[in-house]
Amino acid sequence: MSDEQTKRPEWASRTTPSLQGNEHWWPDQLTLNILHQKHPDANPFGEDFSYAEAFGRLDVDELTADVDALMTDSQDWWPADWGHYGPFFIRMSWHAAGTYRALDGRGGGGTGAQRFAPLNSWPDNGNLDKARRLLYPIKEKYGERISWADLLVFAGNRALETMGFTTFGFGFGRADIWAPEDDIYWGPENEWLSTEDERYTGTWEDGSRVLDNPLAAVQMGLIYVNPEGPNGVPDALKSAQDVRETFSRMGMNDRETVALTVGGHTFGKMHGAGPEDAVGELPEASKIHEQGFGWANSHETGLGEYTITSGLEGAWTPTPTTWDNSYLETIFTHEWQVVESPAGAKQWEPVEVKEGYWVPDAHVEGKMNPPVMTTADMAMIADPDYLEIAKEYRENPDVLADEFARAWYKLLHRDMGPSARYIGPQVPDEELIWQDPVPAHEGPLVSEAEIATLKATLADSGLTAAQLVGTAWASACTYRQTDHRGGANGARIRLAPQAGWDVNVSSGVPEVLTKLEQIKDASEANISLADLIVLGGSVGVEMAAEAAGHEVTVPFTPGRTDATQDQVELDTTAYLEPRHDAFRNYLQKQEDIPTEHLMVDRAFMLNLSVPEMTALVGGMRAIGANAGEDNTDGILTERPGQLTNDFFRNLISMATVWEPIGEGEDRFEGKDRKTGETRWTATRVDLVFGSNSQLRAIAEEFAANGGEQHMLRAFVRGFVKVMEADRFDLHR
Numbered sequence: 001m002s003d004e005q006t007k008r009p010e011w012a013s014r015t016t017p018s019l020q021g022n023e024h025w026w027p028d029q030l031t032l033n034i035l036h037q038k039h040p041d042a043n044p045f046g047e048d049f050s051y052a053e054a055f056g057r058l059d060v061d062e063l064t065a066d067v068d069a070l071m072t073d074s075q076d077w078w079p080a081d082w083g084h085y086g087p088f089f090i091r092m093s094w095h096a097a098g099t100y101r102a103l104d105g106r107g108g109g110g111t112g113a114q115r116f117a118p119l120n121s122w123p124d125n126g127n128l129d130k131a132r133r134l135l136y137p138i139k140e141k142y143g144e145r146i147s148w149a150d151l152l153v154f155a156g157n158r159a160l161e162t163m164g165f166t167t168f169g170f171g172f173g174r175a176d177i178w179a180p181e182d183d184i185y186w187g188p189e190n191e192w193l194s195t196e197d198e199r200y201t202g203t204w205e206d207g208s209r210v211l212d213n214p215l216a217a218v219q220m221g222l223i224y225v226n227p228e229g230p231n232g233v234p235d236a237l238k239s240a241q242d243v244r245e246t247f248s249r250m251g252m253n254d255r256e257t258v259a260l261t262v263g264g265h266t267f268g269k270m271h272g273a274g275p276e277d278a279v280g281e282l283p284e285a286s287k288i289h290e291q292g293f294g295w296a297n298s299h300e301t302g303l304g305e306y307t308i309t310s311g312l313e314g315a316w317t318p319t320p321t322t323w324d325n326s327y328l329e330t331i332f333t334h335e336w337q338v339v340e341s342p343a344g345a346k347q348w349e350p351v352e353v354k355e356g357y358w359v360p361d362a363h364v365e366g367k368m369n370p371p372v373m374t375t376a377d378m379a380m381i382a383d384p385d386y387l388e389i390a391k392e393y394r395e396n397p398d399v400l401a402d403e404f405a406r407a408w409y410k411l412l413h414r415d416m417g418p419s420a421r422y423i424g425p426q427v428p429d430e431e432l433i434w435q436d437p438v439p440a441h442e443g444p445l446v447s448e449a450e451i452a453t454l455k456a457t458l459a460d461s462g463l464t465a466a467q468l469v470g471t472a473w474a475s476a477c478t479y480r481q482t483d484h485r486g487g488a489n490g491a492r493i494r495l496a497p498q499a500g501w502d503v504n505v506s507s508g509v510p511e512v513l514t515k516l517e518q519i520k521d522a523s524e525a526n527i528s529l530a531d532l533i534v535l536g537g538s539v540g541v542e543m544a545a546e547a548a549g550h551e552v553t554v555p556f557t558p559g560r561t562d563a564t565q566d567q568v569e570l571d572t573t574a575y576l577e578p579r580h581d582a583f584r585n586y587l588q589k590q591e592d593i594p595t596e597h598l599m600v601d602r603a604f605m606l607n608l609s610v611p612e613m614t615a616l617v618g619g620m621r622a623i624g625a626n627a628g629e630d631n632t633d634g635i636l637t638e639r640p641g642q643l644t645n646d647f648f649r650n651l652i653s654m655a656t657v658w659e660p661i662g663e664g665e666d667r668f669e670g671k672d673r674k675t676g677e678t679r680w681t682a683t684r685v686d687l688v689f690g691s692n693s694q695l696r697a698i699a700e701e702f703a704a705n706g707g708e709q710h711m712l713r714a715f716v717r718g719f720v721k722v723m724e725a726d727r728f729d730l731h732r
Contacts, residue, residue, distance in 0.1 A: 033183075049144070054145050058142060058145040067138060070135070084162075087268020087321065088131050098250070101214055113177060118221075118461045135152070149173045159267075166401070166430055167405055170424065171427045173421050173423040185222065195219070229346065234346045234375045240382055241353045251572050252410070259406075260379055269359075272313035272342060280295060281294055281295070288542070312372070313345075314369055315372065318359050318371065331380065346484045347373070404513040404588065410434060415483040418728065419431050423689050438489055442584060464641065470542035471507075472540065476723050481607045489530055490529065492568060507586075512536075520532050528560050531560045538555075538723075544642055579591075582596070585626045585631060586626070595684045595685050599613070599685045615649075618648050619715040621637070622637050634681075644708065648707075648711070649678075651672075652696065652700060655674075656673065659671065
């Protein structure tokens with residue numbers, strides 16, 4: 001990063017509070033900002049705005065026609081290659097969706113985040129600011145009826161169609177965000193495209209080189225891999241290793257990886273027509289009069305044939321605006337050698353261009369250029385497994401077309417979650433395994449009278465409030481709002497791999513599920529196990545509240561169904577395993593990140609507010625819903641099983657002195673200040689509610705006289721929110 005990019009004017013220190021804010025003075029302090037991100041007042045359409053309702057007023061056929069027409073409406077200020085913007089929009093859509101990573105569900109195109117930093121200024125997104133400006137007239141026409149998130153990926157989908165490819169379909173339904181997603185960790189580097197391998201452990205030599213979790217890209221500022229090869233070295237076999245690792249981290253297997261590479265690079269070209277130093281500031285660093293445009297190019301006109309983006313220069317095929325099998329024919333027909341682009345980037349060109357493979361120039365009539373490949377392209381024929389797939393696709397173009405269509409559809413939609421969230425007339429009928437399908441509900445919903453009977457049966461079943469609440473929580477808390485996976489619907493907690501997760505086994509979930517299945521089988525009510533698990537949690541909360549002298553009703557809405565084992569994508573479901581869960585005081589193994597920070601991240605995944613998170617932790621402790629049979633950490637009450645505010649009263653009481661247990665500061669014991677007697681044990685996620693000033697402010701209110709009612713309301717609100725997080729039929 002240049003000095004010009006990092007240097008700040010003197011007045012900035014007087015007008016930018018964050019430069020001397022709390023994080024400056026106390027960088028290790030817990031911050032709750034992530035839980036405040038979705039403030040309703042940030043939405044320019046108002047708190048009550050529903051994107052699904054606004055989309056219902058959209059004429060999708062008219063939108064499609066407008067997007068299609070834009071493809072060949074070349075603009076003088078940014079002329080289209082070969083008179084067609086299709087390849088440009090494919091890249092925009094790919095880079096919007098391609099930031100998705102399966103490990104934590106973050107990234108992807110589901111929020112329109114490409115409009116904001118850092119994505120809008122990543123080197124890999126060079127000149128995509130122009131693609132979004134080209135689309136603006138369409139956004140201007142339709143306004144709130146089409147989100148930027150939908151439009152950015154729909155444009156690429158239509159681009160494929162206008163160039164002769166038949167896509168698998170398209171689902172609308174992505175709602176925009178209005179501020180950067182500052183919680184996403186994109187890597188440790190302090191400069192773009194750093195070659196220090198800071199995000200890796202191990203070495204190439206012994207095969208132990210591994211990308212740190214949860215990252216998916218190989219360098220800061222890239223979507224996937226460096227197209228020139230690892231750290232710019234044109235080694236195709238090593239590039240294949242990078243490609244395989246990074247694509248797998250976004251949930252793609254080898255066949256999908258080859259299909260996306262071949263299909264995507266059938267279209268368009270790369271741009272590196274001049275020297276790298278001709279390219280100006282990033283969009284976020286551009287001058288105010290440049291109005292958010294970045295990468296100003298001083299090479300000749302800076303447009304058309306003089307465009308500089310990645311630094312690589314040239315097209316992959318002789319027919320770059322047509323769907324065909326020319327990519328594979330081109331790469332297999334030629335012998336390739338490493339050359340340098342005009343910008344000095346490493347790329348591959350044929351030793352001798354065969355007849356029929358010269359590429360018409362994108363802007364200069366009559367000029368012909370050789371086809372080019374990146375090192376990542378050469379990986380498709382250097383790696384033995386990729387090579388076999390590429391050969392199959394070459395011999396069977398129909399297989400390639402089908403698998404590219406499905407892989408492209410997955411790329412654009414993976415972060416949207418189940419297909420129940422999709423809207424619009426272009427959603428395909430077929431549900432795919434990565435969408436976590438559940439059966440449709442059959443027959444009438446369980447009636448209010450039947451629910452009342454079941455609640456009585458559950459209360460008299462011998463199961464404790466802690467067992468009922470803990471099992472319902474275990475089923476629902478797998479949800480993550482980043483990609484809308486997990487949750488209680490489907491009752492996947494009884495299926496592999498969830499049934500064998502340590503947190504479930506150690507908490508006695510299998511035994512509770514057995515009892516719940518017996519209750520279900522004995523009832524004539526048309527209720528799924530998924531619904532009964534959640535209903536059991538509601539009963540557990542009401543039992544615990546009643547035991548404490550409070551009358552509480554926990555809202556319950558039936559309609560969940562039970563998934564089958566063949567509806568579970570085993571590999572990626574493993575990423576949903578709670579290896580830490582502050583709400584049940586569970587930590588599978590010690591993490592580098594302090595557990596209170598992990599707690600806040602988990603609360604964010606569950607879309608909880610700070611008061612809801614606080615009430616749920618304190619309430620779950622009071623109920624005794626810790627994971628693990630002998631885990632009493634944080635149960636700061638003499639009457640476990642009752643939904644009281646004892647956790648907060650005893651935590652903040654000055655009658656207790658807390659000291660670490662052992663050398664670490666992960667577990668603590670609370671001693672009576674007068675006698676020195678040990679009264680409690682607790683963890684960091686317990687004590688943080690007394691040590692962090694924001695959390696203590698809420699804890700003090702919950703602990704005060706009359707505060708128990710406020711805690712109960714926040715607890716029930718948060719509990720129901722978690723239980724219904726994946727009920728997309730109830731909310732969007």
